[in-house]
Amino acid sequence: MAQLLGPLLRALLLCQAAATGNFVHHSYKEMVQALFAVQNECPYVTRIYSLGHSVQGRHLYVLEFSDYPGLHEPLEPEFKYVGNMHGNEVLGRELLLQLSEFLCEEYRRGNERITRLIHDTRIHIMPSMNPDGYEVAANQSPTTNGYLTGRNNANGVDLNRNFPDLNTIMYHNEKSSGPNHHIPLPNNWRSQVEPETAAVIQWISSYNFVLSANLHGGAVVANYPYDKSHSQRVRGQWTTTNTPTPDDKLFQKLAKTYSYAHGWMHQGWNCGDYFADGITNGASWYSLSKGMQDFNYLYTNCFEITLELSCNKFPPQEDLEREWLANREALVAFMEEVHQGIKGMVLDENNNGIVGAVLSVQGIGHDVTSGDQGDYFRLLLPGTYAVTASARGYQPQTVSVTVGPAGPSLVTFQLKQDVEKKPPEQKAPGPRASSKALPKKVVPRAAPREMRS
Numbered sequence: 001m002a003q004l005l006g007p008l009l010r011a012l013l014l015c016q017a018a019a020t021g022n023f024v025h026h027s028y029k030e031m032v033q034a035l036f037a038v039q040n041e042c043p044y045v046t047r048i049y050s051l052g053h054s055v056q057g058r059h060l061y062v063l064e065f066s067d068y069p070g071l072h073e074p075l076e077p078e079f080k081y082v083g084n085m086h087g088n089e090v091l092g093r094e095l096l097l098q099l100s101e102f103l104c105e106e107y108r109r110g111n112e113r114i115t116r117l118i119h120d121t122r123i124h125i126m127p128s129m130n131p132d133g134y135e136v137a138a139n140q141s142p143t144t145n146g147y148l149t150g151r152n153n154a155n156g157v158d159l160n161r162n163f164p165d166l167n168t169i170m171y172h173n174e175k176s177s178g179p180n181h182h183i184p185l186p187n188n189w190r191s192q193v194e195p196e197t198a199a200v201i202q203w204i205s206s207y208n209f210v211l212s213a214n215l216h217g218g219a220v221v222a223n224y225p226y227d228k229s230h231s232q233r234v235r236g237q238w239t240t241t242n243t244p245t246p247d248d249k250l251f252q253k254l255a256k257t258y259s260y261a262h263g264w265m266h267q268g269w270n271c272g273d274y275f276a277d278g279i280t281n282g283a284s285w286y287s288l289s290k291g292m293q294d295f296n297y298l299y300t301n302c303f304e305i306t307l308e309l310s311c312n313k314f315p316p317q318e319d320l321e322r323e324w325l326a327n328r329e330a331l332v333a334f335m336e337e338v339h340q341g342i343k344g345m346v347l348d349e350n351n352n353g354i355v356g357a358v359l360s361v362q363g364i365g366h367d368v369t370s371g372d373q374g375d376y377f378r379l380l381l382p383g384t385y386a387v388t389a390s391a392r393g394y395q396p397q398t399v400s401v402t403v404g405p406a407g408p409s410l411v412t413f414q415l416k417q418d419v420e421k422k423p424p425e426q427k428a429p430g431p432r433a434s435s436k437a438l439p440k441k442v443v444p445r446a447a448p449r450e451m452r453s
Contacts (some may be wrong), residue, residue, distance in 0.1 A: 022136040023320040025090065026097060027138065028058055028131045035063050035127070042104040045069060045118055051126075052199035055154035060199050063100050072122065074345065074353075074375045075410075077210040077338045080124040080302075081331075082200070085159050085214055086172040087133015088150040091310045091323055093214025096127040096322045099331050106452050113332070121338060124207070129196055129214075130159055137314060147313070153194055157436065159292045160199045160216075164189045166298040167228040181366050182245070183298050200292070201299075207301035208371035211338040211379065213258070214292055217315075220270035220278070220310035222255035227282030227291045227306075243283035245297060246366040250381055254337055255279035255305055260360055263326030271311035282306070301368040303379055341380035344411040346370045346389050354391045354415060362386040377408075389413035417427040 030291040039046045047069035051060040064070070072078070081099070083092035103123075117123075128134055130153055132321060137150025170180045190198060194245045198441040226243040245251060259278030266278040282288060284330055296304035336369050346357035353374020361378065362385065370376040370389075378387070382405045390396035394415035401411050 014391075022098075022101070023094075023324065024095065025138065025317055025320075028128075028135060031057070031093070031097065031127055031131075032061065035061055035100065038063060038104045042107060044060050046104065051203050052195060053129070055197055056130045056132045060129065060131070060196060062203075064123045065100075065103055065117045065118050065125070065128075066121075072208070072371070072373070074373045076120060076122055077343070077377050077425045077448065078122045078124065078207050079128065079338045080204075080207075080209050080212045082126045082129055082212070082214040082292075084128035084130055084134055085381065086151045086313075087130040087135075087153070087200050088137035088148065089215075089217035089313045090134060090137065091217050091313075091315055091320075092307070093127045093134065094320055095215065095309070095324060095327050095331065097126050097388060099328075100127075100326065101126055117335060118434045123335060124209075129200065130293065134408050155194060155195055157194050159194060159196055160292055161288070162193050163201070163290050163292055163295040164299075165228075165290050167226065167289065167294055170298055179273075179367075181298065182300070182369065185299070185378070197388055201295075204296060204300050205303060206323055207385055208377075209300060210377045211254075211335075211336060212296060212302050212304040213307050214304065215307050215309055217308065217310045218271075218310060219273060220265050221273070221275045221285075221308045222258045222265065222279045223253045223282045223285065223293070223306040223308060224251035224279065225282060225294050227288040227294050229283040229287035240284060240286050240311055241288075242281045244281060246364050247303065247379075248281075249422070250379060251303065251305065252279060254303065254334070254379075254380060255277060256397065258305070258307060258330045258334045261330035265330075271400040296367075301377070306413065337379075338377075339407050340413050341378050341408055342385075342387065343375065343377045343408045344413065345378060346374050346391065346415065348394070349414065349416055351414075354394070357391040357394075357413070357415070360388045362388070387411065389415060391415055394418055 035048055036067050039048050045067060047064040049062055049064065051062060051120045053059060074388065081096055082437055083096045084090060103114055103118065107118055122396070124184055132154040133150045133152055139151050140146070147225050164185050166183045173179055225245050228243070229241050230243045256266070256277055257280055262278070264270065268274050268276055269304045282293065293306050296302040312319070314404065315323065347353055354370060355369040355372055355374060357376070359369065359376050359378055361380065368376060368378050380403050380404050384400060384402045386398055386400055388396050388398040395418045397413050397415055399411060399413070401409050403409050
């Protein structure tokens, strides 16, 4: 009974909240107006910024919620939601607009849960990554809208197959005990990606995101990495087989957080498919290469899952309120998961933050790094862990830390400088020795694959 009390109280808080009444599909212009309306209503805890432009010149807007918008506060985690990556998958776009209005309204009402979330988290909401594709999909009539109409960007490219393929590099590294985290981008990556993809890559390179979800449609399931199968191709296709990350149990827990807070996702049977608990490993469903979800995990500190939210990719307007009520608690509960595991500072002996320090957890082969101010965040399940902080020029430090279910454990590392022994001085050459200078030392299943999000 006690285990149910927390979720029930959280749900009650949201049930008491005022419902947002603007349940309509938003064109690009209307979406922009909705975002600026929220910013106008909550100017002290919001900020709107643009990542750049789509192929056709539309802004890729992000709405930020924070008690200090525009600033990263040390020890405050960064969270993001991305919607409408496929232009014809529109429910996520509308849900994120509803969420933005809801957060603002509830903050103004003094809702303690929402106030705490905004004060303790820097939240970034991007309703549409593919505004060009949306306009194509929206301009079709309900009777003529094809299943893929508007899916791609204006150049005809699927943005969820457009990120640099770091999985192949990672699978190769496994053979030689190479890294599966913070994998460098290929030198020619900019020439291989679309403007929208490049903008998102620059975005996630500039912010130390901890947790994220991208919202899709066409199924109802919470999908977690890896998306690309480790198995070999068979007749040109990657086989479907479970391909877990080193953080597989954690990803399952994150996915279940959403599915069980959702109105019916956790029931498993949706859209003619069955997924136990309403979750799935991406590669066990079908293999997807160059996706955004795996890219976040392999290139940054961010743990991202993909949320498939509706059988109908472009649901009728009269379904939007029902979908919002089914997803509202799940959207909030998932954001709260960013406050799990451990966090802290990595400092030098003068209490200055160390940038780019590596945080390693024994038994989990995936590291995270400290941010620009020396703070770090590492999502973990409850348990006891040996955690090591290391940085170039410093002696590593290992501590044992116990993680509980209620919130993150605060662990600060203070690294001592690694003073290298100086080489012995060379004696001056004798009269018979060569005067030639010595050389300097060189330091070294359900839908078909093409139809799925």
